[in-house]
Amino acid sequence: MQLKTNNLKSITKSVVATVLLGLFGMSYSGAQEIIQDVVDTTKKEMDSTNMSARKKVDGVAAVVGDFVILDSDIDKEYIQLQARGVSIKDITRCKLFGKLLEDKLYAHHAIQDSITVNELEIRSNIEQQIDAFLEQKGGSMAELLEYYNKDSEQSLRDEMFEINKNVKLASDMQRKIIEDVEVTPEEVRDYFNSIPKDERPIFGTELKVAQIVVIPEISEESKQEVIDRLKEYKADVIENGASFTTKAVFYSDDTGSRSKGGMYTLNRKRPQMVKEFRDVAFSLQEGEISEPFETDFGYHIILLEKIRGQEYDVRHILLRPDVTEEAIKAAREKITKVREQILAGDMTFADAAREFSDEKETKFEGGQLINPYTQESSMELTKMDPELYGQIQDLKDGEISLVLEDQDRVNPIKFKILTVTDRIDEHEADFARDYLKIKNLALQDKQYKVIEKWQEEKIYDTYVKINDDYKGCEFNSNWLKTEKE
16 A cells, blocks of 8 residues: 655645654654665554564665654654643554655754754753653653653663754744745735635634733832742852852742752853843853843842853742732722723723833733734634633723732732723635735745745755665655655
8 A cells, every 4th residue: 555645835725844843842753873774675654653563673765965853753752742742543654654754854954054053952951841840740761761661761862862953944944944934015915815715714713902001019018038048048158158049949939940959050142031131141151140130030140150152041939929818809809999980981002001011011002912822912712822812812802801819930829900992803814904914825825935945955965765664654855856756
């Protein structure tokens, strides 16, 4: 039986590409040594249903440039999908194999084009991936090693390093290919007119939502309390030799770095952390501990451990001042009065947002929320954040919600009211009204064509050898070029 595969499109319409991310969200890559082909003469059907029946010795499925794809790499892809709860019922080995071929082609030419990756950044990502996996699964490192059939933590980290490195090379190569691709208004119109009327996209219901946020004020007493505690931690480290790392593990309110003793690696050339944090970190000498300082997240002290060129290894302790019950009560009463004034017609929602909202990002726009994916004010209902959708789903246009209690990564408690300022019902794409969406579709289409052309050219310029077992697959791209020449 001949199996078909459409090489997964890297830019558009790539549902499977989203889930083929491999270990901790990254694709697997095989070993870097070439092994002689092992031919399976039984030609068993290559799909996800008979994986357990495959007894073949782990051999080379393909060679793409300097990269080797092993049979086991495809098996690992299935394992990752299953571990993440993804159905593999309709995902064939050919489909996974085609995606791996593309990944290796990009990575190979990234190296040829002298694209480099930051190894320190990759290792930092590995730590975050392992921490996230252990926290999500509630397991131990021993269980993690057993799950991935590794005999040591180092062997797992080594494989993860190659995985992350090759994925980063491939993604950087893709970005380089399309970085200069743009579309003109004429191209957008031509793209739209080329779509048959009965095939034009349907855009779902969209809403414009505004909100007013009131955050409880932190008392000066609470602020001074955490400043004094941070000063005590610093003094204990300097005067008594206490461990800064241990204090970060036990006392820091930064859950993202607490398990790593407050460790972050900053780079002078790449903005990381908020400006106040970077300014303090880059002003320290090795071994120096900062004075307490404030950011939107709370109060910090920083220990600069090591400077390596542009890289700064720092540890920090974050403390957030307590919010008093009095402050919480005052904030709730304030936003309740604001709501009453709007309902009474004393002011518009937008004017109230500009005057009373504590949310800097929205107050000067009359409380209007911005879609983080499109940077527009309209948000498609089916793609809206589930929590936000739950808060506005029953609101009629112009209606004001009840006072809602909420929180975010900076504020443990805040209060807000919301309103729907506009609603666009589901409709067929209209060139004038939906120009920005159509422009994005036209750009994606042009990017895909550029990627497709690049891929076809590079396949002919690259050494590619496909094992006989996989020559029964049908590919969109000409991976079997030697068979057709």
